Amino acid sequence: MSVKLDAKIPSGPLEKKWEKRRFEMKLVNPANKRKYTVIVVGTGLAGSSAAASLAELGYRVKCFCFQDSPRRAHSIAAQGGINAAKNYQNDGDSVFRLFYDTVKGGDFRAREANVYRLAELSVNIIDQCVAQGVPFAREYGGYLANRSFGGAQVSRTFYARGQTGQQLLLGAYQALSRQIGLGAVQMHPRTEMLDLVVVGGQARGIVTRHLVTGKIECHVSDAVVLATGGYGNVFYLSTNAKGCNVSATYRAYKRGAAFANPCYTQIHPTCIPISGDYQSKLTLMSESLRNDGRVWVSKKKGDTRPPDQISEEERDYYLERKYPSFGNLAPRDISSRAAKEACDDGRGVGPGGRGVYLDFADAIRRLGENVIRERYGNLFDMYERITGENPYKVPMRIYPAVHYTMGGLWVDYDLMSTIPGLFVLGEANFSDHGANRLGASALMQGLADGYFIIPYTIGDYLAGTKLPKADAGHAEFKKVHSEVEERIRRLLSVKGKRSVDSFHRELGHLLWEHCGMTRSEKGLAKALELIPELREAFWKDVSVLGGGDEFNTALEKAGRVADFLEFAELLCTDARLRKESCGGHFREEHQTADGEAERDDASFCHVSAWEYAGEGKAPILNKEPLVFENVHLAQRSYK
Numbered sequence: 001m002s003v004k005l006d007a008k009i010p011s012g013p014l015e016k017k018w019e020k021r022r023f024e025m026k027l028v029n030p031a032n033k034r035k036y037t038v039i040v041v042g043t044g045l046a047g048s049s050a051a052a053s054l055a056e057l058g059y060r061v062k063c064f065c066f067q068d069s070p071r072r073a074h075s076i077a078a079q080g081g082i083n084a085a086k087n088y089q090n091d092g093d094s095v096f097r098l099f100y101d102t103v104k105g106g107d108f109r110a111r112e113a114n115v116y117r118l119a120e121l122s123v124n125i126i127d128q129c130v131a132q133g134v135p136f137a138r139e140y141g142g143y144l145a146n147r148s149f150g151g152a153q154v155s156r157t158f159y160a161r162g163q164t165g166q167q168l169l170l171g172a173y174q175a176l177s178r179q180i181g182l183g184a185v186q187m188h189p190r191t192e193m194l195d196l197v198v199v200g201g202q203a204r205g206i207v208t209r210h211l212v213t214g215k216i217e218c219h220v221s222d223a224v225v226l227a228t229g230g231y232g233n234v235f236y237l238s239t240n241a242k243g244c245n246v247s248a249t250y251r252a253y254k255r256g257a258a259f260a261n262p263c264y265t266q267i268h269p270t271c272i273p274i275s276g277d278y279q280s281k282l283t284l285m286s287e288s289l290r291n292d293g294r295v296w297v298s299k300k301k302g303d304t305r306p307p308d309q310i311s312e313e314e315r316d317y318y319l320e321r322k323y324p325s326f327g328n329l330a331p332r333d334i335s336s337r338a339a340k341e342a343c344d345d346g347r348g349v350g351p352g353g354r355g356v357y358l359d360f361a362d363a364i365r366r367l368g369e370n371v372i373r374e375r376y377g378n379l380f381d382m383y384e385r386i387t388g389e390n391p392y393k394v395p396m397r398i399y400p401a402v403h404y405t406m407g408g409l410w411v412d413y414d415l416m417s418t419i420p421g422l423f424v425l426g427e428a429n430f431s432d433h434g435a436n437r438l439g440a441s442a443l444m445q446g447l448a449d450g451y452f453i454i455p456y457t458i459g460d461y462l463a464g465t466k467l468p469k470a471d472a473g474h475a476e477f478k479k480v481h482s483e484v485e486e487r488i489r490r491l492l493s494v495k496g497k498r499s500v501d502s503f504h505r506e507l508g509h510l511l512w513e514h515c516g517m518t519r520s521e522k523g524l525a526k527a528l529e530l531i532p533e534l535r536e537a538f539w540k541d542v543s544v545l546g547g548g549d550e551f552n553t554a555l556e557k558a559g560r561v562a563d564f565l566e567f568a569e570l571l572c573t574d575a576r577l578r579k580e581s582c583g584g585h586f587r588e589e590h591q592t593a594d595g596e597a598e599r600d601d602a603s604f605c606h607v608s609a610w611e612y613a614g615e616g617k618a619p620i621l622n623k624e625p626l627v628f629e630n631v632h633l634a635q636r637s638y639k
Contacts (some may be wrong), residue, residue, distance in 0.1 A: 003258050003418040003611050005624040009113045014630050018117045026463035033058035039221040041193045043070035046426030047227030049450025052175035055184035066192040071173040074241045078165025079286035081157035082443040084122035093154040095119045105151040106434020107583035114431045121448040132171035149439040151331035157440040162286050162379040193248045194484045196255045199476045203422035207484045214549035218472040223421045230405035230427040234564045236508020238402035239284040245560040246567045249409050257417040258609040260410035260430035263575035266584045267517050268403030269335035273355040282401040287439040290328045292363035295319050297356050301346035307395050326638040333436045333584045336400035350397045359395035406433040410609040414457035425449035435583025488548045491558045496541030500557045503538045515572050520588040524576040535565040580604045601633050
């Protein structure tokens with residue numbers, strides 16, 4: 001039976017929808033909030049802000065993260081900034097312009113209502129974070145500073161040097177810590193969610209493993225909130241922390257939550273190039289660097305001269321040439337493909353020719369080294385420590401890498417999945433970015449979901465839903481607990497000869513080749529042949545040393561890679577079926593004469609929401625049509 005995709009978008013004018021929805025919602029009175037328990041999985045910006053806000057309202061909150069502290073969530077790695085339509089620069093910004101830029105940036109593959117709400121709430125986020133003491137950069141007069149980011153022609157990005165994610169997470173973490181101290185939040189660090197428990201069709205809890213002791217436990221609640229990030233590490237090499245994985249959302253998918261648009265993965269154009277096979281991850285250089293850095297390669301193929309020996313006339317500032325309106329601030333998907341095109345043309349720089357220059361010489365001449373150091377100093381230091389090159393003296397070398405995932409569990413306007421009581425926030429859901437996320441919008445979405453949306457919508461669900469009694473002794477909890485134990489036993493009993501990492505690396509290489517920056521029918525068909533073979537080899541020959549009742553990183557990785565090996569097939573199936581190019585999903589067969597993405601709105605102006613059909617069965621595709629009433633579908637152009 002197919003899942004029902006009711007987006008629950010309120011009627012009425014776009015700018016009144018969220019106000020209307022909030023007024024229609026049922027409320028839980030303050031005394032009754034204490035009767036409800038909410039589980040929050042993940043402590044990045046979305047998870048920490050949600051857990052703190054719900055506890056502040058009076059709910060009993062149990063919060064889980066696999067890191068040793070909530071403040072080590074991957075949100076700390078975000079560098080460049082957070083968008084908000086404050087129009088402090090008086091340069092023509094507005095809530096509607098941020099909404100339009102986001103819809104256009106996502107190549108018209110996102111819901112209008114969700115995106116407008118995000119733009120509307122952006123102004124509140126900044127006020128909240130300033131009140132918490134987040135040290136945003138300021139202008140001379142004391143006003144908060146803004147800078148430009150890709151995909152916009154206004155300056156709306158608030159920042160704290162190149163540490164914006166870390167500073168915002170510290171703000172959310174202090175709010176969470178306050179609630180932990182008050183006893184309103186039970187914090188469970190070093191604890192990994194291994195499955196979701198659904199009782200009578202409603203999400204009622206999770207099964208976890210303590211990563212130090214190996215203890216498997218059931219946790220019961222009245223609602224579950226997943227804020228577990230994206231699945232970029234399916235590609236093995238990405239800008240994500242090594243621990244980032246798909247397991248929480250993929251296990252929820254296998255319990256009945258629809259997975260939307262898994263093929264929408266984002267390639268970030270500004271990463272340090274790969275330096276060898278020994279690497280387990282890649283390092284991001286913030287998109288904010290493209291404010292002052294100019295991207296170029298030599299006009300001549302195979303030119304191996306040092307950059308200072310290549311004259312201005314011999315340089316191709318290809319983003320400025322191809323996209324004069326936006327130049328070096330063209331969106332991520334477009335900038336990434338342009339870099340690949342230059343390298344494929346034999347004009348790449350560095351080892352293997354897989355790199356382009358990001359050059360600050362002009363900006364340093366214009367502004368002085370001290371100004372550049374003030375804006376980006378920690379990023380320059382990080383680059384020099386990793387590469388041994390001083391970017392104040394020589395251009396940075398950058399190349400695209402997997403970064404963010406726009407796909408995720410399908411949610412309605414209230415951020416609830418197709419499983420009643422299972423809410424999904426931040427990068428773990430699909431809702432706001434379409435086929436390509438604009439830079440500085442991830443932090444905006446995570447905090448909007450956690451601080452300003454879930455506190456309203458979860459109350460409406462709890463007030464209007466009858467929840468039968470359930471405890472850890474319930475048959476469904478016992479069943480899922482047993483299945484988790486069996487899965488661990490199975491992983492430990494293979495006793496093969498290949499490491500978990502070797503399988504993960506092979507899967508990542510396969511996906512990058514066939515479902516990476518460009519995709520084709522032939523490549524996707526090949527991937528869908530090879531992935532099941534690799535998965536079969538994994539279950540026959542993986543080596544997981546140690547036991548299940550101890551600290552065992554090999555076992556942690558094995559469980560996550562086993563999920564990646566299944567999820568990769570869903571990702572490629574979705575990419576193969578979407579016979580159009582849009583945003584980060586670029587099908588070679590579907591491009592314009594000048595190599596730009598060519599959408600097919602007549603056939604694919606919808607969300608692809610995949611439903612799990614059972615072991616060994618093809619997933620079922622459900623479609624949510626996308627309706628555009630406030631922006632006109634148009635060929636996306638940044639020229």
